[in-house]
Amino acid sequence: MSNTAIKVNHLTKVYKLYNKPIDRLKESLHPLKKQYHKDFYALNDVSFEIKKGETVGIIGKNGAGKSTLLKIITGVLTPSSGHVYVNGRIASLLELGAGFNPEYTGIENIYLQGTLMGYMHDEMESKLEAILDFADIGDFVYQPVKSYSSGMFARLAFAVAINVDPDILIVDEALSVGDAAFQNKCIRKMEEIGEKGITILFVSHDTQTINKFCSKVVWLNNGTIKEQGKPEFILENYMSFMSYGIETQRNENTAEKEIVRLDSSQLNLKNISTLDSFGEKKALIESIGFFDENNISITNLKQATQVKFICEFATSIDLHNVGIGVLLKDTLNNEILTFNSYMYSSPLKYVKKETRTRVIIEFKVPKLNPKEYLVTVALSEGTQLNHIQQHWIHSATTINIISCDFVDTCIFSLYPKEIEYKYEQI
Numbered sequence: 312m313s314n315t316a317i318k319v320n321h322l323t324k325v326y327k328l329y330n331k332p333i334d335r336l337k338e339s340l341h342p343l344k345k346q347y348h349k350d351f352y353a354l355n356d357v358s359f360e361i362k363k364g365e366t367v368g369i370i371g372k373n374g375a376g377k378s379t380l381l382k383i384i385t386g387v388l389t390p391s392s393g394h395v396y397v398n399g400r401i402a403s404l405l406e407l408g409a410g411f412n413p414e415y416t417g418i419e420n421i422y423l424q425g426t427l428m429g430y431m432h433d434e435m436e437s438k439l440e441a442i443l444d445f446a447d448i449g450d451f452v453y454q455p456v457k458s459y460s461s462g463m464f465a466r467l468a469f470a471v472a473i474n475v476d477p478d479i480l481i482v483d484e485a486l487s488v489g490d491a492a493f494q495n496k497c498i499r500k501m502e503e504i505g506e507k508g509i510t511i512l513f514v515s516h517d518t519q520t521i522n523k524f525c526s527k528v529v530w531l532n533n534g535t536i537k538e539q540g541k542p543e544f545i546l547e548n549y550m551s552f553m554s555y556g557i558e559t560q561r562n563e564n565t566a567e568k569e570i571v572r573l574d575s576s577q578l579n580l581k582n583i584s585t586l587d588s589f590g591e592k593k594a595l596i597e598s599i600g601f602f603d604e605n606n607i608s609i610t611n612l613k614q615a616t617q618v619k620f621i622c623e624f625a626t627s628i629d630l631h632n633v634g635i636g637v638l639l640k641d642t643l644n645n646e647i648l649t650f651n652s653y654m655y656s657s658p659l660k661y662v663k664k665e666t667r668t669r670v671i672i673e674f675k676v677p678k679l680n681p682k683e684y685l686v687t688v689a690l691s692e693g694t695q696l697n698h699i700q701q702h703w704i705h706s707a708t709t710i711n712i713i714s715c716d717f718v719d720t721c722i723f724s725l726y727p728k729e730i731e732y733k734y735e736q737i
């Protein structure tokens with residue numbers, strides 16, 4: 312356990328929800344103990360471990376249970392069952408106001424926090440200058456904190472939390488109330504203390520910050536852990552889930568896609584190398600086309616049928632994590648549908664320089680309005696969060712979506728769900 316900073320074991324927090332306030336009284340007085348409440352699980356059997364020195368991001372949609380989890384770890388809330396093991400002194404920055412006395416001045420609250428953390432008055436005195444320096448709120452430190460703006464409050468609370476030499480720093484979204492310069496200053500400070508081996512647990516909706524800053528991510532959904540692991544994998548899955556409702560299973564062990572072979576002579580691809588485009592252009596998409604199951608070229612795509620989108624590209628450099636994206640616009644230039652290999656956890660891991668590659672995307676045509684669409688294609692390198700556009704070709708081709716005969720009985724998402732990416736060297 313000595314290398315463990317926090318261990319959360321089968322943690323559950325249940326709230327009793329009553330439809331009417333009177334139901335609570337009725338329940339307590341009922342002779343046969345009739346229940347008037349419904350159990351609501353804010354956390355349900357959550358277990359994970361954080362090693363000393365790790366910086367861990369907690370993500371999840373509103374109401375997922377993030378604040379509840381942090382409050383239980385910091386001892387503000389008691390769990391319904393399960394337990395938390397904490398190894399070291401915690402400094403926390405939870406919701407605004409927690410632990411501060413609104414009637415006290417800033418200075419008095421600094422000493423109050425020090426006492427709560429177990430410091431003597433003169434020990435806190437030696438930290439005062441650094442705290443005031445970081446908070447940078449001028450003479451307001453002599454005013455009661457009830458007169459502070461939320462940003463000023465966050466400044467003072469963060470300045471105290473990082474200067475009381477914690478072993479573990481826990482930060483809920485409190486920083487988001489600070490201005491951009493202060494947020495940046497806090498992130499830099501957290502990076503600095505993270506490098507000193509302090510364990511940091513950090514709730515944020517800002518995936519860019521989590522990606523840059525955290526070594527591990529725990530994704531909470533409806534009170535349970537949906538996924539946990541390295542940010543680069545979990546955040547991709549999280550963003551697909553949040554943006555498109557698509558569940559992907561990208562993880563450290565995702566294997567390279569199987570190589571398939573298509574007979575080139577059967578393919579009737581459209582050469583698009585001369586069309587207007589932008590990007591780094593170290594790798595170029597040369598040709599594209601839509602095909603039916605028998606590899607016959609099509610421009611009419613019938614709803615609910617299985618089709619292939621094929622594109623071929625050449626690269627003059629080594630490429631890593633190649634994303635292929637397709638964007639459909641209607642003739643008024645409205646974006647109607649977009650999908651890419653990052654969203655489906657299927658980027659091509661590596662492409663050697665001076666080679667050509669064929670990408671085959673098999674999918675079921677979604678229920679788009681039956682009409683003409685312009686197809687934009689793009690080739691990028693990186694991740695969904697952070698990629699370099701190598702080649703982007705606006706309106707590379709057009710297709711028509713046509714109704715399937717049984718459309719009333721079809722239920723499709725606008726995003727192709729049954730989709731498969733395959734790659735072959737050509």
Ligand SMILES: Nc1ncnc2c1ncn2[C@@H]1O[C@H](COP(=O)(O)OP(=O)(O)OP(=O)(O)O)[C@@H](O)[C@H]1O
Nearest residue numbers: 326327351353371372373374375376377378379380
């Ligand atoms: N005292 C309470 N009584 C009943 N339900 C509660 C109580 N406190 C929290 N909840 C519920 O527990 C769930 C988890 O809340 P929590 O604040 O932990 O979510 P969160 O992930 O931090 O959300 P957000 O991103 O919006 O801050 C929510 O559905 C919330 O309504």
